[in-house]
Amino acid sequence: MRDIVIIGHKAKTNGDFSLNDLPGSAGRMDILCRCVSSALFLSFGMRRDVNVHLLLLGDPDPGKIVRFEGLHLRYLNPDERSSGSLINKALLKEVTEHDVRSTPGVWIRRGNLKSLLSEFEGRALLYLREDGEEIRELAREIRDPVFILGDHTGVTEEEEAQLLEAGAKIISVGPISLHSNHCITLIHNELDRAESERGESPGKVNCGDEE
């Protein structure tokens, strides 16, 4: 399983935004939409072994987590508006500390970075920063990873401290600073290559139960 966390510091936390203006009225929700698409789409189908966790920290009700589960996901197309629409639907739900299902494969609950990280105990946390360790040196050893990425504002000092305290390793995907969705594509490619070398089938779940 690959889990990918993206922190949206400005991302709107109610459903009161226009799909025609994801960058503006929705608080750079376009960034998160592109991340969802990069994380989940293969050319002919979906990465069923991936979960995406969008940590929404913008106004008016910061601290909501929308989760896309590749295994159960339906009604998602690769365009930004499609993921924006599913996020919007999730934000229209009554939200508590417990998961509420919005559409198939999309869940929402209250939470923050700390509560989210506590769910990944025992897993390999990998936090992306330009000066991190080169992913190509590590890819073959990575198993069952959780990747954490910031948005256009990066990751705050406080968040970074929480990540390091939780045992996250800092990694990098190349010589120049890239958008988060591009980083996700590069991460997947490294892991796909490593899995393929091991004779596994990248993008598929291991249980053989895929629809």
Added chain:
Amino acid sequence: MRDIVIIGHKAKTNGDFSLNDLPGSAGRMDILCRCVSSALFLSFGMRRDVNVHLLLLGDPDPGKIVRFEGLHLRYLNPDERSSGSLINKALLKEVTEHDVRSTPGVWIRRGNLKSLLSEFEGRALLYLREDGEEIRELAREIRDPVFILGDHTGVTEEEEAQLLEAGAKIISVGPISLHSNHCITLIHNELDRAESERGESPGKVNCGDEE
């Protein structure tokens, strides 16, 4: 310089489409919009050494080429709607065999794959197909490349024959089939790494004249 050609077999060839429905009414224009964004954006700025050529082959007037020049480009944001809007503006122009400038860094003219390829004579043509030669084996030798990618329908037999006749090499970016915009991100990363190893500055033009 890196040139990237994307063939949009269904992409609408007049400006009569809605930015609210890039996948539908605009003939999967969303694919081309994501390619433009992947080709041109760095985290903090634009790849000034990249040109993108969108070959639009859909109704009602197939055979138009919209070119984005990284060096001169303005008014482009990374979201799909932004590139969709610049493509739309270009398609509202009176189009001839000769370049017409639409907005800064965006040009449009009539053309087809053959006329486009003839402009790249002497350059290294690299055509992406799943079973091609591994880009990692080649990246260090690639100079001044032109990459050619299909859309969701791939590349037709006729187009492939034209590409091979023009001397294109077939390359691949990994073990599984990916969306065109994801392939572009992977191509850039390979070339960025190779340029960085050579002590060059990826994403920058060599003339030192960048704004």
